[in-house]
Amino acid sequence: MKQRVAALLRDKFNCDVILEKPKDRSFGHFSTPIAFSLSKELRKSPMIIAEEIANSFGDESVFSAIESVKGYINFRLSESFLDEYASWALTHGEQFGSDDKKGTILLEFVSANPTGPLHIGHARGAVYGDTLLRLGRHLGYDMTAEYYVNDAGNQIDLLGVSLQLEGRSALLGEEVEWPEKYYRGDYLSDLAREVMEQFGEEALRDESRQKELALWAKDKILALIVDDLKAINVHFDTFVGEASLYGEWDRVMTKMGDGVYQNEGKTFIHSSDFGDDHDRVVVRDDGRPTYLAGDIIYHNQKFERGYEDYINIWGADHHGYIARVKAAVSFLGYDPEKLEVQLSQMVSLLKDGEPFKMSKRAGTVIQMNDVVEEIGSDALRFMFASKKCDTALEFDIEELKRTDSSNPIYYVQYAHARIQTLISKSEKSMEEIMGSHLHGLSADADGLLFEALLLPEIIEDAFESRQAQKLPDYLKALAAKLHKFYYDTRVIGHEDEAKLLKLLLVVALSIRTGLSLLGIEAKDRM
RNA sequence: GCGUCCUUAGCUCAGUUGGAUAGAGCAAUGCCCUUCUAAGGCAUCGGUCAGAGGUUCGAAUCCUCUAGGGCGUACCA
Numbered sequence: 001m002k003q004r005v006a007a008l009l010r011d012k013f014n015c016d017v018i019l020e021k022p023k024d025r026s027f028g029h030f031s032t033p034i035a036f037s038l039s040k041e042l043r044k045s046p047m048i049i050a051e052e053i054a055n056s057f058g059d060e061s062v063f064s065a066i067e068s069v070k071g072y073i074n075f076r077l078s079e080s081f082l083d084e085y086a087s088w089a090l091t092h093g094e095q096f097g098s099d100d101k102k103g104t105i106l107l108e109f110v111s112a113n114p115t116g117p118l119h120i121g122h123a124r125g126a127v128y129g130d131t132l133l134r135l136g137r138h139l140g141y142d143m144t145a146e147y148y149v150n151d152a153g154n155q156i157d158l159l160g161v162s163l164q165l166e167g168r169s170a171l172l173g174e175e176v177e178w179p180e181k182y183y184r185g186d187y188l189s190d191l192a193r194e195v196m197e198q199f200g201e202e203a204l205r206d207e208s209r210q211k212e213l214a215l216w217a218k219d220k221i222l223a224l225i226v227d228d229l230k231a232i233n234v235h236f237d238t239f240v241g242e243a244s245l246y247g248e249w250d251r252v253m254t255k256m257g258d259g260v261y262q263n264e265g266k267t268f269i270h271s272s273d274f275g276d277d278h279d280r281v282v283v284r285d286d287g288r289p290t291y292l293a294g295d296i297i298y299h300n301q302k303f304e305r306g307y308e309d310y311i312n313i314w315g316a317d318h319h320g321y322i323a324r325v326k327a328a329v330s331f332l333g334y335d336p337e338k339l340e341v342q343l344s345q346m347v348s349l350l351k352d353g354e355p356f357k358m359s360k361r362a363g364t365v366i367q368m369n370d371v372v373e374e375i376g377s378d379a380l381r382f383m384f385a386s387k388k389c390d391t392a393l394e395f396d397i398e399e400l401k402r403t404d405s406s407n408p409i410y411y412v413q414y415a416h417a418r419i420q421t422l423i424s425k426s427e428k429s430m431e432e433i434m435g436s437h438l439h440g441l442s443a444d445a446d447g448l449l450f451e452a453l454l455l456p457e458i459i460e461d462a463f464e465s466r467q468a469q470k471l472p473d474y475l476k477a478l479a480a481k482l483h484k485f486y487y488d489t490r491v492i493g494h495e496d497e498a499k500l501l502k503l504l505l506v507v508a509l510s511i512r513t514g515l516s517l518l519g520i521e522a523k524d525r526m
Numbered sequence: 527g528c529g530u531c532c533u534u535a536g537c538u539c540a541g542u543u544g545g546a547u548a549g550a551g552c553a554a555u556g557c558c559c560u561u562c563u564a565a566g567g568c569a570u571c572g573g574u575c576a577g578a579g580g581u582u583c584g585a586a587u588c589c590u591c592u593a594g595g596g597c598g599u600a601c602c603a
Contacts (some may be wrong), residue, residue: 019544046583276599280602290603316596318597319531319598344596413565418562419561421563473541480550483566484568486567487558487568493562
């Protein structure tokens with residue numbers, strides 16, 4: 001809708017025109033402050049320019065009025081345009097707002113280590129990534145959702161050690177000496193019990209079997225993670241394991257050429273060329289690769305698979321990592337601009353007003369699945385999706401557990417359910433509803449219709465700007481308009497009943513479509 | 527110290543590539559069910575957009591500095 005208006009104006013002025021929605025609807029549907037920017041060039045006052053421009057439009061079927069007010073040019077869309085657009089939306093159903101954008105995008109997100117269940121911080125990245133995925137696919141992009149599994153390195157060794165110690169301590173009652181770093185938590189006790197049943201008590205004591213147990217446990221934990229994600233409607237297309245990549249190592253090193261160098265028996269990467277504080281070690285002097293090495297081969301593999309764009313969603317604690325990986329991508333001969341890294345800031349928790357520190361090793365994490373059990377996937381997703389992800393988010397655990405009406409997801413769902421109720425109570429046939437024309441609507445009804453028809457541009461804006469929170473914000477605003485309209489207007493028995501129901505069908509469509517892009521199913525009844 | 531993200535109502539957060547009177551939810555106070563679901567609506571209260579300068583017709587938004595906070599600054603992941 002906005003695109004259509006913008007295109008009209010672009011033809012007229014030969015340049016892109018800023019279009020905005022006036023806060024005060026009496027100013028029309030769209031407005032532009034273009035006269036202000038033209039005034040310097042034309043040496044005329046904005047008011048006069050706006051007046052001239054407004055008068056220069058002939059009869060456009062799209063607009064019913066074009067007025068200049070205090071230098072702004074305000075456009076009012078015509079009823080026939082809005083009605084046509086609404087009918088078009090209704091016949092397209094949940095494809096409303098879809099597009100045929102071209103491009104292949106590899107989206108990597110979550111990628112949590114398979115050493116424990118997902119905690120609440122991971123959930124934010126998962127929700128953000130999955131929302132982007134749904135938005136991008138709706139717009140037509142060919143997107144692949146990928147999970148990078150760190151199944152090599154120290155943390156896997158640590159997992160093996162932790163598993164054995166947990167088993168010996170909790171199950172066998174032995175006094176064990178805990179190392180400085182180790183994992184703990186209920187999931188480890190469960191796994192240790194399984195080890196006992198499946199491999200016998202000896203497996204918990206035999207240090208030579210640590211690696212074997214770690215690899216076994218890693219798969220079990222990854223399965224747990226996948227289940228956790230499934231519970232919030234997050235699904236991945238591909239999983240790439242770090243360990244599976246090391247066969248490529250020599251080739252990748254050669255490919256990086258002068259990007260890497262040897263010093264004191266170690267291999268370094270010239271990451272300082274890309275703004276990193278200093279060059280980083282990729283291979284230690286004992287030949288063991290560092291964490292960065294895995295990411296280098298992984299990104300090489302990603303680029304060799306030939307996507308047009310790459311989006312990584314990382315926790316904010318990895319931000320120092322961007323320069324290093326971009327350096328590697330560049331040394332490998334690819335354009336680092338194609339790799340876009342979105343950081344999802346920390347989620348910090350308060351408990352009774354006091355900061356609550358989470359530590360995976362100390363076992364004081366808030367697990368995602370516990371929260372999902374308390375408040376449900378819909379509320380969790382809606383809450384995380386509502387916050388832009390580059391701000392640290394703070395919330396009280398107790399507050400998050402609340403399931404009363406203060407939760408905005410109920411507000412939006414209720415709006416949809418109210419419309420469904422009206423549709424089912426009305427005796428108007430679908431033919432009659434669809435056949436009616438949205439002419440002569442009240443100002444409130446017109447505002448509601450216009451808001452509902454904004455969905456496509458919200459979707460596009462939310463995805464292209466990577467600001468997923470724009471969608472839930474929009475849904476809340478649309479629901480608010482609906483609730484007000486519902487209160488003010490008794491639809492059943494209204495002389496324009498069919499017409500109003502058509503309007504409400506558009507609203508329901510936008511809510512339903514918007515929610516599904518958030519991984520939430522709209523409710524017909526509450 | 528350096529890098530980076532941030533600071534908007536009592537709390538949690540929005541604020542459209544700089545635009546018309548800075549918004550919502552929660553909390554607080556008071557109204558509205560013989561009205562299609564009150565999981566709702568209306569009203570009131572609440573702001574030096576951290577502070578100071580600058581650019582501009584116009585700044586919460588852009589630039590500089592200052593203060594405060596998160597994260598990073600590992601041959602951990």
